[in-house]
Amino acid sequence: MQQFDLSGYEFGFHDNIKPVFATKKGLTKKTVEEISNIKNEPQWMQDFRLRALDIFFAKKMPMWGSDLSRINFDNIYYYVKPTDKQGRTWDEVPIEIKNTFEKIGIPQAERKFLAGVGAQYDSEVIYHSISKMLSKKGVIFVDTDTAIQKYPELVKQYFGKVIPAADNKFAALNSAVWSGGSFIYVPKGVRVDLPLQAYFRINARNMGQFERTLIIADEGSYVSYIEGCTAPIFTTNSLHAAVVEIIVKKGARVRYTTVQNWSKNVYNLVTKRMFIEEEGFGEWIDGNLGSQLTMKYPSVYLKGRKARGEVLSLAFAGKGQHQDAGGKAIHLAPETSSVITSKSVSKDGGRTSYRGMLKVVKGAENSKSTVRCDALILDDKSRADTYPTMDIDEERVTIGHEASVSKIGEEQLFYFQSRGISQVLAEVMIVNGFVEPIVRELPMEYAVELNRLIQLEMTGAVG
Amino acid sequence: MLNIQNLHVTTEGKDILKGINLLIKPGEVHAIMGPNGAGKTTLAMSLMGNPNYQFKMQNAKFKINDKNMFKLTPEERARAGLFVSFQHPVSVIGVSVLAFLRTAYKALHPQKPIKLSEFKETVKKSLLQVGLPEDFMQRSINEGFSGGEKKRMEIVQLLVLKPRYAILDEIDSGLDIDSLRIIAKAVAKIVKKQKMGILLITHYQRILHYLKPDFVHVLKEGKIAASDGMALVTKIERKGYATI
Numbered sequence: 001m002q003q004f005d006l007s008g009y010e011f012g013f014h015d016n017i018k019p020v021f022a023t024k025k026g027l028t029k030k031t032v033e034e035i036s037n038i039k040n041e042p043q044w045m046q047d048f049r050l051r052a053l054d055i056f057f058a059k060k061m062p063m064w065g066s067d068l069s070r071i072n073f074d075n076i077y078y079y080v081k082p083t084d085k086q087g088r089t090w091d092e093v094p095i096e097i098k099n100t101f102e103k104i105g106i107p108q109a110e111r112k113f114l115a116g117v118g119a120q121y122d123s124e125v126i127y128h129s130i131s132k133m134l135s136k137k138g139v140i141f142v143d144t145d146t147a148i149q150k151y152p153e154l155v156k157q158y159f160g161k162v163i164p165a166a167d168n169k170f171a172a173l174n175s176a177v178w179s180g181g182s183f184i185y186v187p188k189g190v191r192v193d194l195p196l197q198a199y200f201r202i203n204a205r206n207m208g209q210f211e212r213t214l215i216i217a218d219e220g221s222y223v224s225y226i227e228g229c230t231a232p233i234f235t236t237n238s239l240h241a242a243v244v245e246i247i248v249k250k251g252a253r254v255r256y257t258t259v260q261n262w263s264k265n266v267y268n269l270v271t272k273r274m275f276i277e278e279e280g281f282g283e284w285i286d287g288n289l290g291s292q293l294t295m296k297y298p299s300v301y302l303k304g305r306k307a308r309g310e311v312l313s314l315a316f317a318g319k320g321q322h323q324d325a326g327g328k329a330i331h332l333a334p335e336t337s338s339v340i341t342s343k344s345v346s347k348d349g350g351r352t353s354y355r356g357m358l359k360v361v362k363g364a365e366n367s368k369s370t371v372r373c374d375a376l377i378l379d380d381k382s383r384a385d386t387y388p389t390m391d392i393d394e395e396r397v398t399i400g401h402e403a404s405v406s407k408i409g410e411e412q413l414f415y416f417q418s419r420g421i422s423q424v425l426a427e428v429m430i431v432n433g434f435v436e437p438i439v440r441e442l443p444m445e446y447a448v449e450l451n452r453l454i455q456l457e458m459t460g461a462v463g
Numbered sequence: 464m465l466n467i468q469n470l471h472v473t474t475e476g477k478d479i480l481k482g483i484n485l486l487i488k489p490g491e492v493h494a495i496m497g498p499n500g501a502g503k504t505t506l507a508m509s510l511m512g513n514p515n516y517q518f519k520m521q522n523a524k525f526k527i528n529d530k531n532m533f534k535l536t537p538e539e540r541a542r543a544g545l546f547v548s549f550q551h552p553v554s555v556i557g558v559s560v561l562a563f564l565r566t567a568y569k570a571l572h573p574q575k576p577i578k579l580s581e582f583k584e585t586v587k588k589s590l591l592q593v594g595l596p597e598d599f600m601q602r603s604i605n606e607g608f609s610g611g612e613k614k615r616m617e618i619v620q621l622l623v624l625k626p627r628y629a630i631l632d633e634i635d636s637g638l639d640i641d642s643l644r645i646i647a648k649a650v651a652k653i654v655k656k657q658k659m660g661i662l663l664i665t666h667y668q669r670i671l672h673y674l675k676p677d678f679v680h681v682l683k684e685g686k687i688a689a690s691d692g693m694a695l696v697t698k699i700e701r702k703g704y705a706t707i
Contacts, residue, residue, distance in 0.1 A: 415553045417537035420570035433557025
């Protein structure tokens with residue numbers, strides 16, 4: 001990992017907007033207008049936000065899933081201008097977060113960023129060289145706030161079309177107060193060979209609480225996007241409600257990889273959806289560690305003939321955590337295919353749930369779907385459930401569904417022990433082996449970090 | 464040496480072993496034969512420390528080179544040089560043979576670090592020695608292996624991990640004659656080279672023609688009913704266990 005010189009750069013952002021600004025805690029029409037005004041947004045976006053706010057107020061909290069009643073919407077800052085985040089000091093960061101950074105070897109400069117302490121490292125340098133390469137190909141890769149200013153027509157055409165504000169209460173909330181996130185447009189036939197990583201522009205405004213990401217892959221194009229990192233993301237704000245919308249046009253391919261490790265006070269409620277057109281291929285790879293509660297079901301809407309969608313979901317729940325994750329596949333056209341694979345690990349009283357939805361509409365004949373969810377429970381205090389829903393209105397389809405819940409057996413442990421391997425290390429190896437089919441889809445550095453992180457979660461140490 | 468005196472073992476409330484004595488010196492091969500239910504597997508599992516088997520420790524001994532094994536965990540016994548081959552080894556998805564062996568080797572021989580490239584070479588040789596293809600190294604351990612392949616993999620582990628004393632529990636069952644010969648030859652070779660002590664548990668005499676035991680014991684009803692050389696095997700072949 002490259003080290004960056006931080007001297008003279010303590011306040012990070014290259015933003016030209018000088019005044020430090022945060023909206024008051026709590027959510028009102030005025031808050032939303034303020035957010036929109038400070039960003040100098042076009043009227044249509046402000047109107048979109050305000051409509052979404054009404055929907056948010058009108059919608060009831062979801063009554064399924066997990067307990068959300070402790071979220072206090074009045075005690076949240078809905079908008080903090082990035083420069084204002086500098087307010088926190090390193091001393092305020094909890095010791096366990098610092099220890100984790102230490103143990104998984106995050107460079108000093110990055111630690112501070114990840115902990116929300118002001119200092120940034122200058123990834124702009126890398127970002128700029130990549131963005132030069134991209135712009136030659138006509139690829140747009142900016143944060144969504146910038147996109148609104150620079151490409152208003154393009155954004156307006158697609159924004160909120162995949163996930164309307166009315167989709168669910170948290171999508172409505174995001175639509176009202178969103179900030180940051182990535183905007184990507186890949187023109188027809190363009191292949192972006194390098195995965196685009198939010199990581200590269202870590203000091204841009206993409207890692208907020210209510211980020212909004214929109215990716216459009218035009219016909220025949222290809223792009224792979226990676227967000228997040230395995231280091232714990234520390235925030236004193238306890239709600240993360242993001243929206244990710246992706247449009248995969250005819251014959252295009254998009255792979256979206258997320259590895260997130262929110263600190264354990266966070267409610268992580270994210271709506272992710274892809275529209276996949278004829279012969280397009282969309283993949284979600286979604287790894288969730290950390291957070292108090294995650295509810296996340298990346299979806300693929302297979303809208304054109306022969307569209308393909310895949311969801312790979314990985315969840316790890318330790319003490320006091322509930323990972324409610326899974327995937328949705330909606331078959332809307334003939335000869336479409338989907339694969340949903342979910343792996344979850346629960347430990348120390350943690351809870352994982354697989355929640356999935358498979359829908360095939362009348363007329364989507366000769367479609368195929370495979371759903372496979374495996375849960376591994378490490379002790380008697382922990383829990384794993386599956387909640388699959390199927391709604392099949394077409395007869396000529398091939399559907400496969402397999403689910404398994406397993407515990408690490410005494411026999412397995414004894415086998416390892418008989419070869420000199422301690423019980424704890426045996427458990428780590430078995431868990432890493434269990435998640436391997438998903439981890440191998442990650443870029444190398446993420447895979448390595450994820451394995452180390454699992455080891456850390458299991459043993460409290462990296463050996 | 465491996466020294467067992469007056470070993471009593473119970474499992475699920477039943478007394479299975481009722482006073483076993485065995486003395487195995489480095490480089491010796493001891494065969495234990497006996498009818499079904501005599502306690503052969505109990506002997507293997509209890510010595511390795513399987514938590515489902517309980518020793519009666521009063522007036523009993525179980526030592527390797529004067530180190531008391533009774534109080535040690537299974538992994539500590541392994542580190543003291545003990546190995547057992549399993550009749551039905553478990554499979555573990557996503558843990559490759561190579562990773563498994565490498566981790567085990569590091570745990571068993573912390574004083575003898577070995578480079579990954581060299582280690583791979585050792586594993587490869589051992590695989591080929593028992594007639595398994597090299598690419599088994601990258602497969603999940605025992606996952607999707609046939610019965611015979613699992614048995615061979617147990618021997619690969621023996622060859623790579625180089626214990627002082629190995630208990631081979633029915634390593635010959637379910638193997639065709641050619642595989643049996645290959646495995647027996649590999650074990651015989653390492654016994655000689657490493658001065659490894661072997662406790663070979665078997666139903667059948669066949670393997671004993673390839674891996675010649677120095678001593679043959681007959682286990683009946685939880686006790687060693689007879690001990691001798693190969694002559695005992697001939698006797699069993701002719702008359703069965705009933706007369707012993």
